[in-house]
Amino acid sequence: MDARTATHRHRTTETLTGGLAALPADVATQALAAACDIALVIDGNGIIRDVSIGGDDLSGQGFDDWVDRPWADTVAPENRIKIDEMLSGGGVPGRWRQVNHETPSGDLPVRYLAMPSGKDGSIVAIGRDVRATAAMQQRLLRAQQAMERDSLRLRQLEARYRLLFDSAPEAIIVIDATSRRLLEANPAARRIAGLGTGPLDTTPFTAIIHPDDREAAIALVGAAAAAEQRHPGRLRLADGQPARVSATLFRQDRGNALLVRLAPLLTPGIAGSERPLDEVLERMPDAFVLTDGALAVLAANGAFLDLVQQPRPDDIRGRPLTQFLGRPGIDVALLESQLRDHGSVRGFATVVHGAVGAETDVEVSAVTTDDAGAIRHGFSLRVVGRTPVAVTDDRQVPRSVEQLTELVGRVSLKEIVRESTDLIERLCIEAALTYTSDNRASAAEILGLSRQSLYSKLHRHGLGNLSDND
Template sequence: MRDLAGDTRDFPDVEQWLGRRWIDTVTQESRIKIEEMLAHPPAAVPNWRQVNHSGTSELPLRYRAIRLANGATVAIARDERATARLQQRLLQVQQSLERDYLRLRQAESRYRLLFEMTAEPMLIIDSATLRVREINPAASQLIGAHNSLAGQPLVAQVSADYRDRLIAFLGAAATGANVAPVHLVLARSDRGISLSARLFRQQGDGYFLVQLAPTEHRQIDAKEHLILDLVERLPDAFVLTDNALTIVTANSAFVELIQEATVEPLAGRPLGDFLGRPGIDLDLIRAQVGEHGVARNVATVLRGSLGGIEEVEVSAVRTGEAQAHYAFTMRMVARRLRDLPPVTRDLPRSVEQLTDLVGRMPLKDIVRESTDLIERLCIEAALNYTSNNRASAAEILGLSRQSLYSKLHRHGMAKADDTEAAAE
C-alpha cells in the first residue's frame, strides 16, 4: 500500500497496513477476492466485494477497487461492522428458532405417541363443523369403526335418538363451562357410553378434546319410553336429584323456568342454587319427606340464571335408601294467580287453618289474618248473643254503631239495612 486514509479511532490497525501488500492484511478466505479486484480491467465497472482484515480483531470492510490507467489501483472501503453484528444476531436467532422447532417436534411426537398408545378412548373434534380431526385406536375400537373416522361427523357415530342431546352438550361445552358428562348410545353397536369434552384453541381455531367411557346400557321398553316422554312434556317443572340434592336431570319446563338453554349444564349443580331461600326451604322439604314420606305444596320461590324469580309450589318424594333420590315437581303459583279474576278469600276459621299458613306467607300477614279472624268471630258471637240486634252488639263490643257497620262491610257480613243505618 502506497497511501491510505482512515480514522485511527475507528480503525486502530490502519497505520500498520502502510507499506505492506494489501493481500497480506486480510484473512485467508479473503485473499482470492483481493486478487480478483486487482486483476479487474481498467475499463470495466467494478463490483463491491466484502473482505475481512486480520489484526487485533477481525475487521469486515466492503471494497470497490478502481484500476487507473497508469496501473495503480484505488480501493474505496465501507465499514461493515454494524452489518456484521446484525448478521450475527440473525444467525443466533435462526439457530434459536431451529432449536425451539426441534423441541416442539419432539414434544409433538411424545404427545402423539401418548395419544395413540393410551387405553382411554379419545378424539379431537373441530368445534365449528363437529367433525372428527383425530381419533386414537382405543376410540376406534369402542365405536366399532373399521376405517378411519377422520373427517366424519361425530353425531353420526351415536344413535339417532341421542344426536340432539350430543349437539346440545357440545354447545354447552363450547361456552367453556365445566359440563357434566353426557350419556349416549353408539349407533354401530348400540352400546352405552359416557362422553365428556373440553374446549381448547389452536391458531385461532376451536377444538374439543373428547373422552369416551363405556357404560352399562339396557334397552328401554315402550312403556318406559312413554313415561320418560310424558315427564319431559309435563307443564309443571320436574327435577330429579341425588341424596345430596344435586341435580341429576330435569325436564324442559324446569329448564325454561330457570332461564337456561339446555339441561346438560345443570347436571351436578346443587338444587339450592335455584330453589328456595338458602338454608330454609329445602331443609324444610327434606324434613317433611323424612317424616311423612312426601312433601305437598310447599310455597317457595325459584330463581333463574338471569335474575328472574317465580313463586312456586313444590311437592317432593324420595325413593331408595342406600342410593336415595328425590323427585320434585314445581307449579308456578304466582303466574296462575295473576291470570285468575280477583275473588274474595275466605278467612281461616280455626287455629289449625292458621298454622297451615306457616311457610306459605310471611309472619306479618299471618298475624293480620289472625286479627281479622278474632274480630270476625267476636262480632258473630255478639250478634248471636243479641239476636242480630246491631245496636246492642255494638254496645257489648264497645264500638259505635258506625264502626260496627264498617267492620260488617269489611268482613262481608253486612245487609242492605246496615248500609242505610251507616248512612244515617
C-alpha cells in the first residue's frame, strides 16, 4: 500500500495517471481542462484516496498526509460545513466553494469544485490556489482602510476650518475668481453685507457693493485674480457703509478662488484718519461704545471693557447693548426712544452690569448718526457715585422725599418702598419716645408693640442710646 501511495503523491498535470486515469474519460477531461492547482479523488465516505498537484507552488504544504484522511479534517473547523455541502451534492456538479486548509506555513485558501466521478459515489474535487487573490483582497482592504482614515482626517480638517471660519470676528467672503460669484460667507460677513442665511451660489460679488463703487470693486478683485500686488481698497457696501476691502488669490478644487476681507470703518472721514480717532477714543477716561441701528455693539474702548469686566473687544462685539447697560426692557428702550426722537441724549442716569455681577452707576450721553442709511449710535458713559446724605444728628431723617424720588429709574420700586418704610418707622418711634419722655414701656404701648419688638427696632435704627445689656 505504501508503494501505491508513493506513486500518487505530488503528480503534475502532465502525469495525471493511475487513480485519475481510472476515472471516466469525460470527468478526467473536465479535470484537466480546468487547469487546476490541486485535484482530489474522494470516495463515497468523504475519505481522500488520491492527491494530485498541478505545480511546484504547493509543494511542501503537507499534502502527502491527506491520503486516507477525511477531507473535512484537512480544512479549518469553520469551513467543514462547506465540505459537507460539497460531499452531499447528490452527484450533481455544484458551485465553487472557498475553504482554508491548515498547513505548516499557515492557512492555504483554495477554491474547490466537486464533480461526481462514478456510480460508487466518489467525486473529484478540483482546487485552485487563491492566495494571490486573497493577498490582493488584503491589499484592497488596507487601501480602503487608508482611504477611510484619510477621509476622517479630511472631515476633521473641514470641521476645524468651518469652526474657525464661522467664529472669526473678521468678515470673510470666498468668491469664484472666474465668475465673481459668492461661494461662502461667514456670519460676520453675512451680518455686515446683509446676506441673510440663504444659499449664495447665485449671488454676484457686486451685489453687496454700492452701485457707485462696483467698478472699483471689479478692478480690485480682478487685480487680485491676476496675482498683482494690490493695496486694500476703500469701498461702500450696498447699504452705504464704508469698508476697507482686500482680496487674496488661492487654489480650491482645481480652480482659483478669492478670499475677500471686509473691515467696516467707524467714520467716513479722510483716508488714514481712522487710526488717530481710534487712539483718541481708546485713551478716553470715560467709557465709549459704538452700536449699529439695532444696538448691537460694533466697537468699544478700554474704559468700557473695564466697566463690563470683559478682557477683549471680541467678547462683546456683536452682542446687544442691553446685556451691559440699564435694566432689561426699561433704560435702553427709553434711551433708544429719545435718540430716535431727538437725535441725542445727555445726562441719562442708569447702571452698567459687569460680567461677574458688579453694578456701576453711570451717566450716559448718546448721539445718533445716519451715513447713507447706515444708522450708528455712540454712547459715552461717565461713572458717578450716589449722592451721600450728611447726617448731623440723630433726629435728621436718612433721606428726604426729594432724595427718594431721585431713586426712581435707578433702583426698583420694592427697594424705594422698603427705604420709605424704614424712614416712617424711625420717625414714629422717635415721636413716641419724645411723647413718653423716653419711657420705652409706654412708647411700646402707644405704638402697639411688645417691649421686645420695640427694643429690636431701636437697635436696628440706632435709637435710644441702648447699651449692650438692653
